[in-house]
Amino acid sequence: MWLARDGHDVTMVEKKEYPREKTCGDGLTPRAILQLQDMGFDFDVPEFHTVRGLRSYAGQDLKLELEWPEHTRFPNWGGIIRRKDLDAQVAKLAEKEGVTIRQHTSAAPVVEGGRVAAVELSEGDGTELVEPDYVVVADGSLSRFGRALGTHRRRDYPMGLAARGYFDSPLSDDDFMESQLDIRDANGNAMPGYGWIFPLGDGTVNVGVGLLSTFKQWKDVNTSDMMAAYVESSPDYWDLSNPTPHRGGKLSMALSVGPRVGPNWLVVGDAAGTINPWNGEGISYAYETGRIAAGVIGEAKGAGDSTLLHRYDQILDDEYADYYRFARLFVKAIGYPSVMQTLTHVGLRSKPLMEWVLKVMANLLEEDEQESGVSEAAYRALEAVVRRAPTSVVEL
Numbered sequence: 001m002w003l004a005r006d007g008h009d010v011t012m013v014e015k016k017e018y019p020r021e022k023t024c025g026d027g028l029t030p031r032a033i034l035q036l037q038d039m040g041f042d043f044d045v046p047e048f049h050t051v052r053g054l055r056s057y058a059g060q061d062l063k064l065e066l067e068w069p070e071h072t073r074f075p076n077w078g079g080i081i082r083r084k085d086l087d088a089q090v091a092k093l094a095e096k097e098g099v100t101i102r103q104h105t106s107a108a109p110v111v112e113g114g115r116v117a118a119v120e121l122s123e124g125d126g127t128e129l130v131e132p133d134y135v136v137v138a139d140g141s142l143s144r145f146g147r148a149l150g151t152h153r154r155r156d157y158p159m160g161l162a163a164r165g166y167f168d169s170p171l172s173d174d175d176f177m178e179s180q181l182d183i184r185d186a187n188g189n190a191m192p193g194y195g196w197i198f199p200l201g202d203g204t205v206n207v208g209v210g211l212l213s214t215f216k217q218w219k220d221v222n223t224s225d226m227m228a229a230y231v232e233s234s235p236d237y238w239d240l241s242n243p244t245p246h247r248g249g250k251l252s253m254a255l256s257v258g259p260r261v262g263p264n265w266l267v268v269g270d271a272a273g274t275i276n277p278w279n280g281e282g283i284s285y286a287y288e289t290g291r292i293a294a295g296v297i298g299e300a301k302g303a304g305d306s307t308l309l310h311r312y313d314q315i316l317d318d319e320y321a322d323y324y325r326f327a328r329l330f331v332k333a334i335g336y337p338s339v340m341q342t343l344t345h346v347g348l349r350s351k352p353l354m355e356w357v358l359k360v361m362a363n364l365l366e367e368d369e370q371e372s373g374v375s376e377a378a379y380r381a382l383e384a385v386v387r388r389a390p391t392s393v394v395e396l
């Protein structure tokens with residue numbers, strides 16, 4: 001979209017057909033809303049449900065409702081919309097800007113010396129070779145296209161596993177997202193992650209549970225059991241009924257995938273592992289990295305110098321590296337169930353503390369707050385927690 005808006009000739013290739021399902025929590029924070037506003041998204045469609053903030057709870061008696069903060073750059077509201085509706089509208093907006101969209105078409109690279117020499121497009125029985133000047137790889141967390149170019153995920157970085165399903169609920173019009181911070185397995189053991197119920201405003205809610213790889217039983221996790229245990233323990237007021245079969249997926253996070261730049265290609269979104277480990281949010285980071293990639297390609301084309309693509313790496317590091325370094329430490333810390341429980345139970349007793357935590361988790365700190373040293377102090381405090389925790393408990 002951004003390249004087409006700047007007058008470039010862009011083709012987008014999608015192997016499915018819009019509107020297509022995408023396994024997701026369907027939750028949009030103010031960061032994602034800002035990107036959608038800039039794209040010209042129509043929030044007045046009936047499928048879009050606005051939310052004022054986040055309700056978090058742990059156990060029976062600890063509960064806090066926090067509104068999205070006022071911010072100089074981001075709006076103070078979020079939303080929920082099924083991905084099939086969100087992505088179909090975004091694709092239409094891109095088309096309006098002049099992007100040619102090829103649906104039902106699968107893309108695979110022809111690689112020569114690390115360069116995408118051509119892209120093979122397969123549609124039905126037919127194939128065709130095209131030779132774009134630049135390629136943006138945006139094929140999601142499995143990223144077969146990216147892997148063919150040599151990208152790989154760092155095994156020492158965390159990853160997430162999540163599942164979601166839709167339920168009917170009389171509270172579907174609620175104007176808060178809800179997250180349960182104290183999730184347990186079937187035996188009552190605490191797990192690092194959270195459960196969510198995101199109201200869609202149409203009589204249904206998106207219910208899901210996400211877990212981080214930083215605890216030792218990670219490999220034995222069964223998402224069906226996790227979902228069942230979470231639904232069973234969810235607050236009665238949701239009165240969940242009529243579930244759809246749930247679907248799961250992997251969350252590639254914390255800038256875990258690289259290289260992100262090649263001679264004539266860039267990797268964005270889940271294909272680059274850009275999900276925020278603090279909260280599992282990936283839509284806004286997919287939009288943001290796509291937009292940064294477009295800017296860099298525009299500059300490279302303008303100057304006739306493809307080496308300028310490497311600025312992408314630098315911009316991503318400037319934008320996210322410190323924040324994600326802090327996030328990696330946080331998810332390492334909460335890999336110890338006792339740390340997760342302590343942080344949750346202490347945090348939920350203090351509204352000012354949780355207001356700050358919400359800003360950190362949703363990446364909504366103002367620039368001066370980031371520079372004030374508070375974040376650095378929190379980082380050092382977390383470092384101390386991780387140092388003291390028994391290192392034998394986690395494999396990282």
Ligand SMILES: Cc1cc2nc3c(=O)[nH]c(=O)nc-3n(C[C@H](O)[C@H](O)[C@H](O)COP(=O)(O)OP(=O)(O)OC[C@H]3O[C@@H](n4cnc5c(N)ncnc54)[C@H](O)[C@@H]3O)c2cc1C
Pocket residue numbers: 013014015016022023024025026027028105106107108138139140141144145162163164208247248249250251268269270271275280281282283284286
């Ligand atoms: C259970 C779950 C819940 C989540 N909840 C949230 C949430 O509430 N909020 C949030 O912000 N994030 C959430 N995420 C993360 C979010 O879904 C992703 O970060 C986001 O979808 C990344 O966007 P993307 O464009 O990079 O990749 P995707 O959305 O995966 O899009 C990739 C696209 O590429 C297409 N494709 C793949 N290979 C090819 C090919 N070879 N040729 C052509 N097309 C191809 C696919 O069909 C797909 O349409 C959740 C993830 C999971 C698994």
